[in-house]
Amino acid sequence: MIDNGCIDMEQTAYDGLKSGWGGISSRTQTYCDEVARVTGGCSLILEGCITLEAEATNGASTFKH
Numbered sequence: 001m002i003d004n005g006c007i008d009m010e011q012t013a014y015d016g017l018k019s020g021w022g023g024i025s026s027r028t029q030t031y032c033d034e035v036a037r038v039t040g041g042c043s044l045i046l047e048g049c050i051t052l053e054a055e056a057t058n059g060a061s062t063f064k065h
Contacts, residue, residue, distance in 0.1 A: 013043040
């Protein structure tokens, strides 16, 4: 059951990335692809990296003291 859940999450991430890849900047594609490859090519890591890069670009979060 856990294995199937992991596979489903990985497939969902892959499907989302596949359909939206053209809308991601080439800089983010390259950087996040490298990050994901270090972890074995996980689509979930790639998706997370792209999300974090988009948030950083949009200034969604800032460090506060």
